[in-house]
Amino acid sequence: MNSDAVLLLETVNFAAEKHRNQRRKDPEATPYINHPIGVARIISHEGGVADIEVLQAALLHDTVEDTDTSFAELESKFGPIVARIVQEVTDDKSLSKQDRKRQQVEHAAHCSRQAKVVKLADKLYNLRDLNRCTPSGWTAERVQEYFVWASEVVKGLRGTNYALEERLEELFRQRGVQL
Numbered sequence: 631m632n633s634d635a636v637l638l639l640e641t642v643n644f645a646a647e648k649h650r651n652q653r654r655k656d657p658e659a660t661p662y663i664n665h666p667i668g669v670a671r672i673i674s675h676e677g678g679v680a681d682i683e684v685l686q687a688a689l690l691h692d693t694v695e696d697t698d699t700s701f702a703e704l705e706s707k708f709g710p711i712v713a714r715i716v717q718e719v720t721d722d723k724s725l726s727k728q729d730r731k732r733q734q735v736e737h738a739a740h741c742s743r744q745a746k747v748v749k750l751a752d753k754l755y756n757l758r759d760l761n762r763c764t765p766s767g768w769t770a771e772r773v774q775e776y777f778v779w780a781s782e783v784v785k786g787l788r789g790t791n792y793a794l795e796e797r798l799e800e801l802f803r804q805r806g807v808q809l
């Protein structure tokens with residue numbers, strides 16, 4: 631039995647159940663699970679990273695932030711390393727939105743390499759999604775502000791994965807945003 635394959639299916643199934651009632655903000659209300667699956671896929675397919683714990687953390691990365699999942703639950707099901715990576719990429723929801731955004735910029739450089747890979751792929755997925763279509767209710771200015779803020783976060787993540795950083799740089803360049 632290929633235990634990595636079994637583990638990944640357990641993880642993606644857990645994430646799918648947790649995000650089952652959630653939709654993306656695009657006009658078609660795409661199932662939310664497309665996002666964590668896409669982030670994990672960017673890491674393996676484009677980043678060339680096959681670290682099972684990083685791929686699991688990518689699949690789980692929004693479960694605590696956006697569903698009823700706790701870190702204790704992740705730790706008991708998937709172990710301390712996966713739970714720690716998810717914790718590193720989870721915003722503190724008790725803070726105001728402005729403080730959360732500022733904290734991401736400040737914390738990026740202090741994350742582990744594993745967490746940095748997840749954060750790079752998360753930003754890459756979301757920026758591509760913004761290029762694909764505008765979330766309901768977002769103005770062009772809000773989209774541009776997200777690019778500018780994301781570039782500030784990505785600055786702290788540099789030196790982690792050349793392929794992902796190159797692709798992010800190209801997206802920022804297209805928007806006239808200096809990294």
Ligand SMILES: Nc1nc2c(ncn2[C@@H]2O[C@H](COP(=O)(O)OP(=O)(O)O)[C@@H](OP(=O)(O)OP(=O)(O)O)[C@H]2O)c(=O)[nH]1
Nearest residue numbers: 653654655656665692695727752753756757759760765776
């Ligand atoms: N581009 C895009 N984003 C969508 C869509 N639907 C949901 N999102 C999520 O919205 C978040 C970005 O929107 P914001 O307004 O900045 O954040 P908010 O969720 O705190 O309101 C991202 O969260 P995140 O993954 O936690 O990442 P981050 O905000 O920490 O970078 C992203 O995954 C969509 O259709 N397009």
Ligand SMILES: [Mn+2]
Nearest residue numbers: 665691692752
């Ligand atoms: Mn995300």
